[in-house]
Amino acid sequence: MSEPRPVAEAAHHTERTHRGRVLAWSLWDWGSASFQAVVTTFVFTVYLTSAPFGPEAEVSSKLGSALLVAGVIVALVAPVIGRLSDAAGRRKTWLGINTAVTVASTALLVLVAPDQRYLTLGLVLLAIGNVAFEFASVSYNAMLGQIANNGNVGRISGFGWGMGYLGGIVLLALLLVGFIFPEVGWFGVTSEGGWNVRVAMVVAALWFAVFAIPVFFAVPEIPADPEAPGTARGLLTAYRDLFRTVADLWRNARQTLFFLFASAVFRDGLAGVFTFAGVIAALGFGFESTTVIVFAIAANVVAGLATIVLGYLEDRIGAKTVMIFSILLMVVCGMLIFLLNPLGAWVFWTFGLTLSVFVGPVQSASRSFLARLIPPGREGEIFGLYATTGRAVSFLAPAAFTAAVALGGSTIYGILGIALVLLIGLLLLLPVRAERTSGA
Known part of the structure; x- marks a missing residue:
């Protein structure tokens, strides 16, 4: 029998293992930026709403409807999918299945040629990818508890979030240089037939697939609950x-419940900013696809840096204050973009980047504010509910965007729909008190 390792050596090995798991876990976030930034925000949705696919307002409305359907499906299933996969001990299994569906949906977007006949195919693949990605995120976020503890969960969660921002920047830059900017890109790809965008979808799918792999080897599966009922039951x-x-929250921790509801609304408004920003830039301000990607890179850099800087400020003035002023300024920037639209592209550059300053801080402050409200001993349960409530109302921003475009007759009116969702979330947040209560 070999001698046991010295304590210091064992501790060093544990620390190395822990860091390896954190890195592997965060690489999924790095890879997932391919779907969030490239597919749903700045490249494919912009391509899908371009002239070859039909009239601007009609196509934008159909895009909003497709995402609305996806949001309703997520709302019906997401709140319990994490609970079921955990009970069966299949968290990694379902993460793998849903990641694979997202990757496959992204890769199949290569079939969407710039013609009205392919619009439905593009919308269906986009909706399937959105549903699968949201389901995968449920399992992925649940894994945070396996690699973090109360003393480092904020740092690790923030590191993963930062990796997502960085991954989006790097991939967008590669696609810009390799396929979008040059007349003849890598592998001889040109814009004829939309091949520069279509090939970029294949690259995005490979990006996600490769960087998603490490988490399945580094993070162990959770044990099944032997008393869990069958699937139907x-x-x-x-x-x-x-x-x-x-x-139980209503009876014993009402402020927590109020905040969960308010944050679900304004977080969906944030999701609407990411989803429709590229479309608004292209159709509302005439941005070329290359300009949209440059703006995306700048917005990601601004958002990432602002989240770090305002994170220090949050400790001084409070998380609720950061959220209130950030959401309010986002609404103001959105209204200025809408009202000053006739003045040209500089309006979107100026107020769009200003709006980007406040996106990350709202997300970060929302999480830390909730940590102060959670009744002792119920952190995991409430953070799980926090994740699912956001998805349960994920239809709000697409519905508001679609309705605003339909009523106004132009894509630029979609800004009003997104601003309305943010404003409702802000009004719901105002009466929430930052006090810890004890739960049953």
């Missing part, structure tokens, strides 16, 4: 338990 039980949790 388990689905009903999961919904029943969800309602019980909400009822």
Whole structure:
């Protein structure tokens, strides 16, 4: 029998293992930027709403409808999918399945040629990818508890979030230089037939697939619950338990419940900013696809740096103050973009980048504010509900965007829909008190 390792050596090995798991976990976030930044925000949705696919307002409305359908599906299933996969001990399995569906949907976008006949195919693949990505995110976010503890969960979560921003910047830059900017890009790809965008979708799919792999080897699977019911029964039980949790919060931690609801609304407004920013830039201000990507890179850099800087300020003035002023200034910037639209592209550059300053701080402050509200001993449960409530209302921003475009007759009116969702979230946040209560 070999001698046991010295304590210092064992501790060093544990630290190395822990850091390896954190890096592997965060690489999924790095890779997922391919879907969030490239597919849903700045490249494919801009391409899909271009002239070859039909009239501007009609195509934008159909895009919003497709994302609305995806949001409704997520709202019906996401709140319990994490609970079911955890009970079965299949968290990594479902992360793998949904990641694979997202990657496949992204890769198949190469088939969407610039013609009206391919619009439906593009919308269906985009909706499937959105649903699968949201389901994958449920499992991915649940893994945070496996690699972090109360003393470092903020740093590790922030590191993963930062990796997502950075991954989006790097991939967008590569696509810009390799396919979008040059007349003849890498592998001889040109813009004829939309091949520069279509090939970029294949690259984005490969990017996600490669960087998603490490988490499946580094992070262990959780054990199954031997007392968990079967799938059909388990689905009903999961919904029943969800309602019980909400009822318990209403009785014992009402401020927490109020904040969960308010944050779900304004976080969906933030999602609307990411989803429709590229479309508004292209159709509302005439940005070329290359300019949209340059703006995306600048916005990601601004958002990442602002999140770090305002994170220090949050400790001095409070998380709620950061959220209130950040959301308010985002609404103001959105209204200025809408009102000053006739003055030209500089309006979107100026106020769009200003708006980007406040996106990350709202996300970061929202998480830390909730940590101060959670009743002792219920951190994991409430943070799980925090993740699912956001998805449960993920139809709000697409619905508001679609309605605004339909009523106004132009894509630029979609800004009003997104600003309305943010404003409602802000109004719901104002009465929430930053006090910790004890739960049952």
